[in-house]
Amino acid sequence: MYENKEIINDSNKEVKKNSDKYKVIVKNFDRSKLSRMMMILILGIVIGIMLLLNFTNTSSNSKEILSESSLEKMLNITDLSTYQAIYNGISTVENEDGAVNYHVSYEAVVKAGLNFEDIKIDNNEEDKIITVTLPPTEITDINVDIASLDFIFENKKSHTDTVLQEAYKACINDVEQESSEKTAIFEFAQENAENTVIATLGPFIDQLDDDYKIVFK
Amino acid sequence: MKKYTKIIVAFTITLIMIVCIIFGYKLFTNEKVPSQPQVSEMKSICELATLKCYFNNVAKYSEEDVEGILFWKKDANFWVEYNGVVTLGIDASLVDMSINGTKVTIALPKAKVLSSNVDELSLNEDSYVFEEGSASISAEKQREAFEHAQKTMKQTASSDVSLLLSAQQRAQILLEEYIKNIGDAVNIQYEIEWKYLETDGTPDDTEE
Numbered sequence: 343m344y345e346n347k348e349i350i351n352d353s354n355k356e357v358k359k360n361s362d363k364y365k366v367i368v369k370n371f372d373r374s375k376l377s378r379m380m381m382i383l384i385l386g387i388v389i390g391i392m393l394l395l396n397f398t399n400t401s402s403n404s405k406e407i408l409s410e411s412s413l414e415k416m417l418n419i420t421d422l423s424t425y426q427a428i429y430n431g432i433s434t435v436e437n438e439d440g441a442v443n444y445h446v447s448y449e450a451v452v453k454a455g456l457n458f459e460d461i462k463i464d465n466n467e468e469d470k471i472i473t474v475t476l477p478p479t480e481i482t483d484i485n486v487d488i489a490s491l492d493f494i495f496e497n498k499k500s501h502t503d504t505v506l507q508e509a510y511k512a513c514i515n516d517v518e519q520e521s522s523e524k525t526a527i528f529e530f531a532q533e534n535a536e537n538t539v540i541a542t543l544g545p546f547i548d549q550l551d552d553d554y555k556i557v558f559k
Numbered sequence: 560m561k562k563y564t565k566i567i568v569a570f571t572i573t574l575i576m577i578v579c580i581i582f583g584y585k586l587f588t589n590e591k592v593p594s595q596p597q598v599s600e601m602k603s604i605c606e607l608a609t610l611k612c613y614f615n616n617v618a619k620y621s622e623e624d625v626e627g628i629l630f631w632k633k634d635a636n637f638w639v640e641y642n643g644v645v646t647l648g649i650d651a652s653l654v655d656m657s658i659n660g661t662k663v664t665i666a667l668p669k670a671k672v673l674s675s676n677v678d679e680l681s682l683n684e685d686s687y688v689f690e691e692g693s694a695s696i697s698a699e700k701q702r703e704a705f706e707h708a709q710k711t712m713k714q715t716a717s718s719d720v721s722l723l724l725s726a727q728q729r730a731q732i733l734l735e736e737y738i739k740n741i742g743d744a745v746n747i748q749y750e751i752e753w754k755y756l757e758t759d760g761t762p763d764d765t766e767e
Contacts, residue, residue, distance in 0.1 A: 427613035445688045447617045530611045541607035545600040
């Protein structure tokens with residue numbers, strides 16, 4: 343009986359020993375694997391959040407800067423809306439019969455411009471094209487310098503005391519007519535305005551997305 | 560205790576790695592939002608700031624004793640009207656910039672006439688106005704008049720202070736807008752200091 347009890351006791355000790363060993367092995371195994379899994383999980387979550395935040399942040403920043411209202415606000419530079427042309431010309435004054443009385447040379451400045459507040463912008467995000475519609479250019483001011491008048495008289499009798507006043511009016515009429523007919527004045531004003539738009543918007547658009555293009559309508 | 564130490568060490572290493580990844584990613588990724596004014600962009604802006612100016616001018620030509628002999632010599636006095644285009648601006652290669660915190664110092668040369676071209680088609684027989692009794696003008700004289708017109712147009716534009724000033728101000732305003740817009744994008748209020756240079760890039764001695 344005692345032998346059986348001893349065998350049983352020994353056997354129980356063995357089982358308990360094995361069981362304890364097993365528990366130790368399981369504990370060690372769980373702890374190291376758990377740590378590794380936790381590290382990988384934390385890393386994965388953080389990288390995922392970072393990527394998501396960075397993408398949405400960049401995307402929303404770009405969209406905000408490239409919005410039509412932001413771009414139009416950037417172009418609100420009224421100081422650059424006016425351009426000037428130098429118009430030194432010659433006006434010919436005739437008498438009632440059509441014969442030439444005299445020629446008068448003058449110096450004048452013609453100002454042409456457009457209203458930057460009327461610029462319209464359309465952003466086509468799909469094709470990445472920003473279409474800028476500029477308002478028409480107009481002559482805004484003409485200034486003839488009366489002190490610059492110089493004469494060549496063909497009819498000496500027309501050289502009177504009031505010739506300066508008459509000539510000054512003739513010069514103003516001449517430059518008004520000539521400048522409205524000279525398309526180059528308007529073309530250069532338009533070109534200068536387009537360069538202003540590109541100089542203002544171009545640096546931002548290039549840095550945000552260099553696939554974008556600016557087109558003028 | 561050893562087991563807990565291992566866990567703490569592992570956790571600390573993980574945290575350090577995460578921090579390094581966050582900062583490293585931010586450093587090496589292409590930041591799409593403009594962060595600071597760039598000199599290269601400013602030079603491009605200055606090139607775009609050049610002003611094309613339509614120019615209609617009258618060249619006055621006078622020469623004594625052009626034809627005839629003795630007491631019957633004739634002078635040549637005439638005007639010639641022509642037009643062309645004058646380009647004004649600053650030399651973008653001389654523009655420079657330095658940033659110290661929120662203070663931006665920009666070196667900007669004065670504006671000058673970059674080019675001038677007479678439209679040859681604008682010179683025709685209707686362009687000339689002769690004084691009564693003037694000698695006739697030969698083809699050689701007309702060619703001289705054209706060359707004279709070229710020089711006169713450039714000289715007239717170069718001496719037009721208001722025109723040069725408007726070209727200079729144009730570049731300055733565009734650069735100011737560029738820096739202001741960059742500042743708005745990154746919530747920084749930049750302060751601009753201008754250093755004016757002569758057209759050749761030497762410091763402007765007249766600056767106070």
